[in-house]
Structures are given as C-alpha cells and as structure tokens.
Amino acid sequence: MTSNATRCLPAWAAAGLWLAFVLGISSPIPLNAQARPAKFEVDPSWPKPLPDRWVTGAVGGVCVDAQDHVFILNRGGLTENELDSGRQAPPVIEFEPQGNVVNSWGNRGMLPEALHGCFVDYENNLWISGSGSGFVQKYTHDGKGLLLEIGTPGVVDSSDGTLGGLPLNASRTYLFRPSAIAVDSSNGDVFVADGEEPGSNHRVVVFDRNGHFLRQWALYAEPEKAAAEAFTQVPHCVAISNDGLVYVCDRRGDRIQVFDKVGKFQKNVSIPYEQRSQRQKLGPGHATRVWGTADWIGFSPDRAQTLMYVLNEDNEQVEILDRASGNVLSKFGRAGHQVGEFTFAEMLAVDSKGNIYVAELGADEAGNRVQKFKAAGDQ
Numbered sequence: 001m002t003s004n005a006t007r008c009l010p011a012w013a014a015a016g017l018w019l020a021f022v023l024g025i026s027s028p029i030p031l032n033a034q035a036r037p038a039k040f041e042v043d044p045s046w047p048k049p050l051p052d053r054w055v056t057g058a059v060g061g062v063c064v065d066a067q068d069h070v071f072i073l074n075r076g077g078l079t080e081n082e083l084d085s086g087r088q089a090p091p092v093i094e095f096e097p098q099g100n101v102v103n104s105w106g107n108r109g110m111l112p113e114a115l116h117g118c119f120v121d122y123e124n125n126l127w128i129s130g131s132g133s134g135f136v137q138k139y140t141h142d143g144k145g146l147l148l149e150i151g152t153p154g155v156v157d158s159s160d161g162t163l164g165g166l167p168l169n170a171s172r173t174y175l176f177r178p179s180a181i182a183v184d185s186s187n188g189d190v191f192v193a194d195g196e197e198p199g200s201n202h203r204v205v206v207f208d209r210n211g212h213f214l215r216q217w218a219l220y221a222e223p224e225k226a227a228a229e230a231f232t233q234v235p236h237c238v239a240i241s242n243d244g245l246v247y248v249c250d251r252r253g254d255r256i257q258v259f260d261k262v263g264k265f266q267k268n269v270s271i272p273y274e275q276r277s278q279r280q281k282l283g284p285g286h287a288t289r290v291w292g293t294a295d296w297i298g299f300s301p302d303r304a305q306t307l308m309y310v311l312n313e314d315n316e317q318v319e320i321l322d323r324a325s326g327n328v329l330s331k332f333g334r335a336g337h338q339v340g341e342f343t344f345a346e347m348l349a350v351d352s353k354g355n356i357y358v359a360e361l362g363a364d365e366a367g368n369r370v371q372k373f374k375a376a377g378d379q
Helices: 080-085
Strands: 040-042 059-064 070-074 092-095 101-105 115-120 126-130 135-139 146-151 178-183 190-194 203-207 213-217 235-240 246-250 255-259 265-270 294-299 307-312 317-322 328-332 345-350 356-360 370-375
Touching (some): 059 345, 070 115, 070 356, 126 178, 255 294
Antiparallel strands (some): 040 370, 070 092, 126 135, 135 146, 178 190, 235 246, 255 265, 294 307
16 A cells, blocks of 8 residues: 555655665665655766865865755865865855856854854855854855854853863853754744764754844763663754754764754654774763764655655764654665765765765865765756
C-alpha cells in the first residue's frame, strides 16, 4: 500500500525500492514506502576553477539562498607552500548554481574568528557565526552592509569574559563560541547554537529580529547521568523545519535533539557511529571518542521535508534519514582525499533541487573545499 505522502514525493525522492549509491561505498538498502531518497553522485566539475589563483583554507561554512546560490566561508590559514604559487581566497565566496564565482567579500578584521556556519534568511540576508568569538553577524546579501551584530567582539559569556574562562550559559547579550544560526521565517526570530567546544556554552539562545533576547534552553549533564533532554556536550548545529520543530546537533552525544520553538523537548534521534580505528575506542559509548557523530543537518526540499541529511563527522559520511522515524535509509562518503571523499567534513547545505553541498575543514593541505553531490535527475 502506498501512502498519499509517498505519491506526492518529487521525482528526486521516489527512485525505486532500492538505493544504489553510485560512489560505490554503501550497499543497496531496502526502503519503506514513506521515504525513497534519490541516488547521489559527486559532481567533479563543481565548483569551477577559482579566479586569480585563489586558494581556500579550511571551509568553515556553506549555505544556499533561494536562487540556489551557494555561499562558503573561507577561514584562510594557508601554508607557505600554498602561498608560494597561490593567493589567499576572500573570506566569503558566492557561487551561482553552475559553480562560477559571482561575488566575494569580507574583512577578516571585522568577521568573527574561526568562521563557523552561515545561513541565508527569508529576506535574503546572510548570517555568519564564528566559533572563535562571541558574536554573530547579519549582512546584506552582497556583503556591502552589516545590518546587525548579536554579541560583542572581544567579550564572551564566560567567568572572565575571555575564551579561557568558564562558560556561564547565562548572558542575554554575550555568546561563547556560537556555532550555527537559523532564522524563523514566520517572525524573524534568530536561533543561535551557542557553543562549539566542550569548554564553551551549551545552549540554544533565541533573539528577536532586532537582536533582543527572548529565551534560551540548555540542559547539561554528564553522559552517564544525562536525562533524555540534556545536552551532553556541544550544540553544534540548529535548524528549523517547516513544521516548526527545532533540530539541534548534540555532536558529542551522538544524537540530534528535537524541540518546539519555545524549547520544549520532543525527542532524541540517535546518530550511531561505526568504530573504525583505535582512536575511536577512547569512550565507552558516545561522548569522548573523537568528535562525535551529529555534526550538521539539512532537510530534503519537499514541503514535508521527508528526509533529513546528517553529516556524521566521526564516520566521515552523509547519512540519509527518514525524518519522522529517524531511521537511517542510506549513506554516502568516506574518509579520504579523492573526489567524493571527506577530510574533516564539517557542514552541509541543500539546494531546492535536493543537491547536497559538503564543506571540509581539511588537514595537511587536503580537503579545504566544498563538494557538490547531485541528486538523481539533476543534470
């Protein structure tokens, strides 16, 4: 029996009863009738070669606007070898859908440190956060105007106001290593995942469209004592679904926590890991291994957002989940430096056609890029 929801799925999301991902790194998996994700294949021609011998360092953010233009945040930090023949790319780079650069901008002295996450809101403004700072910024789409700053450069919500202080999770004006932003299209409220490392804040903070504090929630507990509602470590991402739920990546808790918009806990979605190295044996279950699994999420572009795409950092792969049940349907990606492989993949974004863009922080002059994975039928 086929449900009405299934009959309404777009072509990219109804591609047969078996998945056969063309990267050759996951086995076909039989799917239920409610969610049939498309195949994905890496697009090696995207993006096009960067102009003026630009070289990107760690890519600390990727987001997509309503026109399917892709923005990336370039942290820089090139090695001497890279600078011998290349040039530092600008901090913010905008690509049109075919992968050509159409705009670039950014003053590193004004932007947050350690660029970490961007978001294009319903008014086409670009939001930027940085995990080495205590503030987030809202810019015009072209970057020419700074419209709003939440938090204060040089001051964080800690016991001594510095990055070395103890987290307070209390300030209505300061943040402490904010990692992600989402804007509610119904009223302009700004949701900030405030905290990127274990020694920083562990909360979600909500501001109104003018940057005034509205509310927050943060429930920290040690993993062995944690209640279902508690953040165990790092709120690494935040996203708002079309049905009004707030999804938060509890990265080192290996799960995604789901709330309503006022912070009432709804459920946990477990993001399992697969032990692949001795390094990953440090923790007994889900808290102290390496980084954690639940790194970043995106939703499929159908109105019901049937699928949830999860970047699993410890496994270096993208996992495709049925959003309602949390069941893993399939996955793609693996650790490596080749096309279609990941080196410290950190964020993902989804365009209106269901294509997925993955940003890599990279290491040792590898990674430091964004890759596009095409949904079936997107040629």
